[in-house]
Amino acid sequence: MPHTAEIKEIIDESPDTRTFRLRFRDAETNDRFKFKAGQFAEYSAFGDGESTFCIASSPTQRNFIECSFKVYGKVTQSLRRLNKGDTIGIRGPYGNWFPLEDFKEKNLLFIAGGIGIAPVRCVFNNVLDLRDEFKNITIIYGARSVSDLIYKQEIKEWKVRKDIKTVITVDPGGETAIWDGEVGFVPAVLEKIAPESENTVVILCGPPVMIKFTLPVLTGLGFKDEEIYTTLENRMKCGLGKCGRCNIGNVYVCKDGPVFTYAEIKKLPREF
Amino acid sequence: MDEKIISRVDLMKICKDVIDKGNTLLTPGAADYYVVKDISDIILDTSALPSKISHKSYVFPRTEPVLYYKRSKNDVQLIDINIDSKKIVILGAKPCDANSINIMKHLFNWDHSDEFFNKRANNFMVIGLMCSHFDEYCFCTSVRSSPVSEKGSDLFLIPVDINNYALKIITEKGKEFISPYSGYLKPGDEKNSKLITENVRQPEAAFDSSEVYEWLGENFESPKWEGVGNLCLSCAQCAFVCSVCHCFDITDEDYSYTEGRRMKNWDGCQFGNFTLHASGHNPRDIQSKRYRQRVNHKFRYYVDRFGEILCTGCGRCSRGCPVSIDIKEIVSNCNDNQKEFLK
Amino acid sequence: MNELIKHAKELLEKGEVAAVIGYRQVSEKRTKPVIITEPEETRALVFNEYCLNNLAVYLTKARIKLLGRKNNKSFKLAITAKPCDVHSIVALIQENQIDRDKIHIISFNCHGVVKDFGFDFNGDNLSSKCITCETHKPLYYDKLLGEVKETPQARDSALERIKEIERMPHNERFEFFRSEFDKCIKCYACRAVCPLCYCQRCITDKTIPCWIETSSHQRGNFAWNVIRAFHLSGRCTGCGECDRVCPADIPLSLINRKMTIEANNLFSFVSGRSLETPTLVGSFNEKDNDELFM
Amino acid sequence: MDKQNWEPKIVAFVCNWCTYTGADLAGTSRLKYPANCKLIRVMCSGSIDPVFILKAFERGADGVLVSGCHPNDCHYNAGNFHARRRWDFFHKLLDFIGIEKGRLQFSWISASEGKKFADVITKVTEDIKAMGQFTSYKKMNSEFTVDFPADLAELEEPVLQESFDKETVK
DSSP, rough: OOEEEEEEEEEEEETEEEEEEEEEEEHHHHHHHHTTTTOEEEEETTEEEEEEEEOSSOOOOOOOOEEEEOSSHHHHHHTTOTTTTTTEEEEEEESSOHHHHHTSSSSEEEEEEGHHHHHHHHHHHHHHHGGSSSOOEEEEEEESSGGGGOOHHHHHHHHHHHTEEEEEEOOOOOOTTOOOOOESHHHHHHHHHHOTTTTTEEEEEOOHHHHHHHHHHHTTTOOOGGGEEEEEEOOOSSSSOOSSSTEEEEHHHHHHHHEEEEEHHHSSSSOO | OEEEEEEOOOOOHHHHHHHHOEEEEEEEEESSSESSSHHHHHHTTOOOOOOSSOOGGGGOSSSSEEEEEOSSSSOEEEOOOOOOOOOOOEEEEOOOHHHHHHHHHHHHSSSSSOOHHHHHHHEEEEEEEEEOOOOOTTOOGGGGTTTTTOOOOSSEEOOOOSEEEEEEEEEHHHHHHGGGGGGGGGEOHOOOOOOOOHHOOOOOOOHHHOOOOOOOOOTTOOOOOOOOOHHHOOOOHHHOOOOOOOOEEEEESSSSSSEEEEEEEEOOSSSSSOOOOTSSTTTOOOOHHHHHHHHHHHIIIIHHHHOOSSSOOOHHHHHOTTTTOOHHHHHHHTTTTTOOTTO | OOOHHHHHHHHHTSSSEEEEEEEEETTTTEEEEEESGGGGGGGGGSTTTOOOOOOOHHHHHHHHHTEEHHHHHHHHEEEEHHHHHHHHHHHHHHHSSGGGGGGGEEEEOOOOBBBBTTSSSSSGGGGGGHHOOOOSSSSSSSSSEEEOOOOOOOOHHHHHHHHHHHHHHHHHHHHHHHHHTOOOOOOHHHHHHOOOOSSSSOOOOSSOOOOOOOOHHHHHHHHHHHHHHHHTTTTOOOOOHHHHHHHTOOHHHHHHHHHHHHHHHHHHTTTTTTSSOOTEEEEEETTSTTTOOO | TTTTTTTOOOEEEEETHHHHHHHHHHHTTTTTOOOTTEEESSGGGOOOHHHHHHHHHTTOOOOEEEEOOTOOOOOTHHHHHHHHHHHHHHHHHHHTTTOGGEEEEEEEEOTTOOOHHHHHHHHHHHHHHHHHHOOOHOOOOTTTTOOOOOHHHOSSSSSOOOOOOTTOOO
């Protein structure tokens, strides 16, 4: 049974990506709804179904939750048609989370591709709120083109901050005349930057193909499998470990995931 | 364990009482488990093959609403579903079918308990019946069961002669059920029924499930999958007739302009869009991967997770498969790893 | 059967075909499709009264088509087909799904098949399509095998059933079909097994907008079965596979048969009989029946 | 709904070039015809998929009218010829599975036939009125539906402006 939530604000991130700022209709749920960085929720557009996205706002932000989605399928199209003040349903939070407690006193490397920035942003903002507890922070974010970059406002803020290193890249062909960031696919950019692998935790999120090519690069740079955290995306319906859709090997992504370390993923059959 | 003798006539009297009290009485027919309206319909045949479709739909319906919604301008009203499931008595469940609810229970109760399933499952009363016939597709003995297995039954019937059954009381639930009818019961002799069950012809064990478990772990990329994948036509007949397959889909349907329902429907892992992402990426994009998933889920993943094989050995999937893909054949030939003729 | 094996082996050895789609015996009264690529494996091939599957369904599958493409060269695929399966192949060629030049049809003089696996072959257990069959010799083939035998005689009970339904008043008919369709569990075996249901994305898989509800309640089942029957009307070649595989025993071929009869009445057209005539619903005639329209 | 006050709901799928223009003509000529038909404009009678018609029945229509250009008049040359074959089949199919012929009607109405449009609509409405509600289909539709409690049913304004039950023919 989903909770109903009101769309408080709509932010157009890119031509096909939108962010909703949501607040539960029920004040009590608002207080009770707690989640951790990396968890996801089931958002429903009544009449068209439910869809799974991560929660994109930081858990330290208590007044609202945010979700970002790219228009792809039926539900996201339907969500996109909604206006400010409309109601959607939320179930959750589901899944596991990034063990931020274990990251303390370590360097952090965030790698995100496309809409994969959404879960990363959640952790990233969470980390920034607790900035003192971590060492060097680097973020590499790639998108198909300049217009596909989302959270542009926030990226600007990240860029001016001295205590984080921000690398933004777009795929070749996606740059504009005034583009001042990197050009190239994420794995290539990663190789070029070659961040320090000692005592560093990687948080990796993006489309399956990017993850596939980035993981070997990370290994090549000397990152430990246990230190690479990524999220797996699978089609999910129930979020409760019942419907069998997100089953990979003996793992239910919606329950045991979506956050896995590379070491865990290596044990799974390659079906993602 | 308690054993009693009950005559067929008295058993029918109990059945009549069950129906008169407004409960549902199910019994297997050739095609499906059907609701008995008149006790003269009851056959209680130990030599029948499993019905074409299992009784799964009575505990896990092929489609059911989980939520109703009504949209207004800015708001949505939701109505939750309350299931008031009637008591369902299955008379003469095949030993293979009797165990299916127990197997599914693990999944529907880990981490989050599914009230839809539980409410129905708790209202189930399973009266098993010994099975004395098998065909080339039966393989209950290979999956830790047998034609005389009492697993999953609350009461178990063994025909001792034409008119009498030995009635074994297995669970508390069964005891409770039968206690109002204790007048019909005569004391029984365990030796007698034991003799019968020991002499029942049983299908030879076609494979060793632990060997299959090992093999599946090592042979994720076996040419065998490609062979089966080429043959399989991607319908979900196997999953839908299976008594333990439990995957489902959730969709919204509007039935008027403002009102609608959220439905939970059966879904099958053999369908191409089962795992298709909205982005177009499909982790199991070809049929061989999907078939591999099916076998692995049944004989490996479920065992890993819940310690039970997700299969009762009823052979329905193989019997009904449009292209005669036989799951027993696939797993029992697993060790020789031959790809011969499976292409 | 030696002839078949010899022929298939020859084809594979000479490299004329990349694969042979055939039948193999799995038990006394059951066969199953097999796709053979190695010459020595041809020894499994059989053809008898238990070869029920319509193998034409494999011809449109991408993975099977790929078998015919090796080392950047394209090879033929050989298929063993009953004369009635040849109709399906013809229909597929007409609808431009397969290329006649890429298919090597091994066909047989057929005297009927059983209605389902496990039955003895005699008049009572004859498949309903064989009762009215007029093509015991295939219309098109590259190799003809088997000897001519007498087909057992049987009653055309399907036609009687259609007549019976036609005599019912409309509300009874509706009730009859509603209750039949209600049994549907939406496993889509009928769709999977039909050679002419070759769409990459079936209309039921399309969700934006969702025309046919995927739930298998009465309404969704009704819509699916009606649309399935409609999409096959004028195209169905009457192989009866849908009927055989339906786990819920819905008389699907009854509707298909009825629509085939209608196609014959209205347009004197039977699907899959000739490579020259265009498909029925893909073409039109200015002089078509105009009675329906006010 | 009592029988006397019952008005049939009819969905008409009409072609943009002929019948819809014909309907316009009927309007500008101030011809009177019953207001039971909800017109849905499509580009060509050949573009109407049978699922549209099933959907109309699913949403509670008592009858459906399909109308397009006269043969040889099609804006796209052959759309209505294709449609004609298709409808022949669909009509036969629906008849066989128990949907009376009058529930689904067809006509050719050209842009100049405003009068014919009015006549056809009148005839279809009368036919369907005579046949009564499509109860058998509606019974099937009512499976798995729920009556929302009255206090929940208070709506500010429906999401979709035009609800089927409100007669809103302009």
